[in-house]
Amino acid sequence: MYQQRQNLLFTLSAVLTGATLLAGVGIYMALKSVETPVAAPNQTVTAPDITEVPVDTLVPPPEHTPVVPIQEQQEPGKNLGGVNWKGKDLRGMKLRNANLGGANLANTDLSGVNLSGAILSGANLENANLSDVNLSNANLGGANLKNANISNANLSSADFRGANLDDANLEGAILKSTHLEGANLNGAIMPKGVDFR
Incomplete structure (x- = not known):
């Protein structure tokens, strides 16, 4: 066995x-x-050339197939939500599409920075220098921009709904398709010919 x-x-x-x-x-x-x-x-x-592989281009797409437009790829943004950069000189920072939601940016110098597509909702930008900044397509909903210098900034399609722009300087700013519903504009200096009050 x-x-x-x-x-x-x-x-x-x-x-x-x-x-x-x-x-x-x-x-x-x-x-x-x-x-x-x-x-x-x-x-x-x-190495074999795989670019010469035959491709059948004569096949029509099936009927009723929705055409989906190709969208431009957005570069991923930095996640800086809640940072405390109070009083810092941030000129020259690369913050396109960055997430700065809830950040403390009071008294900062962001002049000339590209913040297009950035999320700044709920951020504190009181007394911040945002002159010549690109904030196109940025979300600043509920942000505090009291006494901020936003002169000559690009605010095209930016969302300022519910933001505090009390005594902010928006002289020379581009406000094309900018959302300002519910924003506090008391004492704000607006571009010539624009009056939301």
């Missing part, structure tokens, strides 16, 4: 070892066939 078990274990281990070797050889051969050839010294090897 003992001898039978030992023979059975020996046979089983031999079969498993053989199967493992076969699998290993199979994987090796598969990888070898995919491997890019390496050129010997003074010899060039050209």
Whole structure:
């Protein structure tokens, strides 16, 4: 009985070892066939040109298939929500599409910074210098911009709904499609010809 078990274990281990070797050889051969050839010294090897693979362009799209426009890829923004940069000089920062929601940016100098597409909702920008800033498509909903200098800034399609712009200077700012519903504009200096009060 003992001898039978030992023979059975020996046979089983031999079969498993053989199967493992076969699998290993199979994987090796598969990888070898995919491997890019390496050129010997003074010899060039050209890889196959996959750009010449035939493509069937005559197949019409199925009926009633909605056409989805290709959208421009947006670069991912930095997640800086809640940072405390009070009183800092932030000129030259790259903050396009950045998330600065709830950040403390009071008394900061952001003049000339590109903040297009940035999230500044609920941020404190009191007394901040935002002159010549690009805030196009930015979200500043509920932000505190009291006494902020936003002169000559690009505010196209920016969202200032519910923001506090009390005594803010928006002279020369571009307000094309800017959302100012519910914003506090008391004492705000608006661009010439614009009056939301």
